[in-house]
Amino acid sequence: MNSMANFSNTLYNMGVMNDLARKDTPIHRIHPLAKVLTTFVYLLILVSFDRYEISGLLPLIFYPLLVFLFAELPAGPILKRILFVEPFIIGIGILNPFFDQEIVIIGGIALSRGWITFFSIFIKSGLAVTAGLLLMATTGMDKLAAALRLLKIPRLFVLQLLLTYRYISLLMEEVARTIRAYSLRAPTHKGVHRSAWGSLAGQLLLRTLDRAQRIYQAMCLRGFTGEYHTGEDAHMQWRDFIYVISWSIFFVIIRLYNIPMVIGALLMGVIR
Amino acid sequence: MSHHKIETKSLGYSYPDGHVAIKNISFSIHHGESVGIIGANGAGKSTLLMLLMGILFPNQGEILVGDVHVTKNTLSMIRQRLGMVFQDPDDQLFMTTIYDDVAFGPRNYRLDENEVEQRVMNALETVGISHLKERAPFKLSGGEKRAAAIAAVLSMEPDVLIMDEPTAALDPKSRRRLINLLKGFEHTKIITSHDLDMVLEVCKRIIVIKDGEIAADGNGEDILTNADLLDACGLEIPLALQNCPVCGVNKDKERWVK
Known part of the structure; x- marks a missing residue:
């Protein structure tokens, strides 16, 4: 019961990201499409790294760091959301050290390759989630959707995304209400008894369908024909192109050269 | 201005399951x-509205x-000329x-963005919530959501x-504010409600529906003071017109019949 309340609370707080998106900073002013593309290139480069790579990944942290600073975002809400996802990431990677026990020596420390892949997954996922959150916090759901439409993503998918975002809190409330009503009339049960699972889920589905239909009617009544307009100027400007291109070049350089190694080698050369 | 007239001629509708x-x-x-459409639960009020809007x-x-x-x-x-406010504002407020x-x-009607902004601000000011324009719908109170839903139509x-x-699910103060707002509108109004006191205040004309048929159509005060008619249609005289339950004083019905 309590966990359900916490869960809906978390979802309720999703609005915080959208509130942040209404700030007015150099990053917020960049065209949504430019930010979507940059994030996309970033993620591509991120996942293209070898699974035993750690040091080469590290410079990629500059992107979220700089966006974070220039967009003047508060650390708390973003960090909280990253932490929220970490347990899942650890859950995915934690078995690697057990499966891959081949030993490698790094800087005099003996480590199983499993641990290296684990850290690699941990860093990659953390950075990917951060990049996604920053995109959200500097763009906002509506503009994000418009940018996706500019990328010719089918409008059905984009609408699906938008409406899910808008109505997930209502669905959660509905779930919470239903479960509350159940537990009030079944005070001795812990959780929902499996005999009621089917009808509970069925009820929710029917109610969701009903609501979906009413929402669709409301949209049609206000002239909705399937296309989604945000009223934003659709054109990217030169600074938007520069934003995408310079970040992309930076990412590619990171991918091609192991920057920490290069700097290390340079320093060693100087010392010698 | 005959072009604003709404007319139905021997309208009939039955649902796919056969229910008439x-x-x-x-x-x-x-x-x-301003017309109030009243009737018991299941009398056909909502179906009638959906027919008017072309949903059915x-x-x-x-x-x-x-x-x-x-x-x-x-x-x-048609839908540009008729604006419908849903019973549950959450069904209508789907943007962020x-x-x-x-x-x-x-x-959606591809108006110029300046014109859009002007219309939005006008609508928000009319219902008195221009300070909430940047807020997310799910963070508003019931009364504010209702106002926003009305602005979305205006x-x-x-x-x-x-x-x-x-007026469903509004607290008394929000309800009063809404009634005053509705009284100020010069639009043609068609309102279905079980809140007969509100209907009495806002609507000059009332259509009573019983089992999908018109049971009465006429002056609001005449209908809402007709106890027998209301009783037969599953309704009762508005509280404002009933005698005081504490002191038993008779309400001055003349006050309503102007």
């Missing part, structure tokens, strides 16, 4: 009229808005901010406002 919801309903509503199409009879028949081809034009939601209708500048249970 509307039988032979004919009325005509003129420009500037009648099995028999016809609906005219101005001189235009409500058909699939004329829906876009109030501003974008109120702008949804005008943008921004389309309709000639006719159609409302399904506008």
Whole structure:
């Protein structure tokens, strides 16, 4: 019961990201499409790294760091959301050290390759989630959707995304209400008894369908024909192109050269 | 201004499961009229509204808005002239901010963005919530959501406002504010409600529906003081017209019959 309340609370707080998106900073002013593309290139480069790579990944942290600073975002809400996802990431990677026990020596420390892949997954996922959150916090759901439409993503998918975002809190409330009503009339049960699972889920589905239909009617009544307009100027400007291109070049350089190694080698050369 | 007239001619509708919801309903509503549609649960009020808006199409009879028949081809034009406020504002506020939601209708009609902004601000100011324009709909109170839903319809500048249970789930102060707002509108208004006190205040004319048929159509005060008629239709005299339950003082019904 309590966990359900916490869960809906978390979802309720999703609005915080959208509130942040209404700030007015150099990053917020960049065209949504430019930010979507940059994030996309970033993620591509991120996942293209070898699974035993750690040091080469590290410079990629500059992107979220700089966006974070220039967009003047508060650390708390973003960090909280990253932490929220970490347990899942650890859950995915934690078995690697057990499966891959081949030993490698790094800087005099003996480590199983499993641990290296684990850290690699941990860093990659953390950075990917951060990049996604920053995109959200500097763009906002509506503009994000418009940018996706500019990328010719089918409008059905984009609408699906938008409406899910808008109505997930209502669905959660509905779930919470239903479960509350159940537990009030079944005070001795812990959780929902499996005999009621089917009808509970069925009820929710029917109610969701009903609501979906009413929402669709409301949209049609206000002239909705399937296309989604945000009223934003659709054109990217030169600074938007520069934003995408310079970040992309930076990412590619990171991918091609192991920057920490290069700097290390340079320093060693100087010392010698 | 006959082009704002709404007319139904021997309207009939039955749901696919065979349930006959509307039988032979004919009325005509003129420009500037405020009409209350009342009736017991399941009498057919909501179905009637859906027929007017072209969400459902009648099995028999016809609906005219101005001189235009409500058909699939004329829906876009009809819906620009009739604005409907849903019973549950959450069904109507689907965008991430109030501003974008109120702008949804005008943008769908591809208006210039300056015109959109002007309309949105006008609508928000009319209902008194321009300070909430950047807020997310799910963070508003019930009364604020209702106001936002009305603004979302006003921004389309309709000639006719159609409302399904506008005072449902509002606290007394929000309800009073809404009633004052509705009284200030010069639009043609069609309102369904069980809140007969509100109907008494806002609507000059009342249509009573019973089992899908019109049981009465006439002056609001005449109908709402007719205890026998209301009783037969599953309704009762508005509280404002009932005698005081504490001191037993008779209400001065003359006050309402102007």
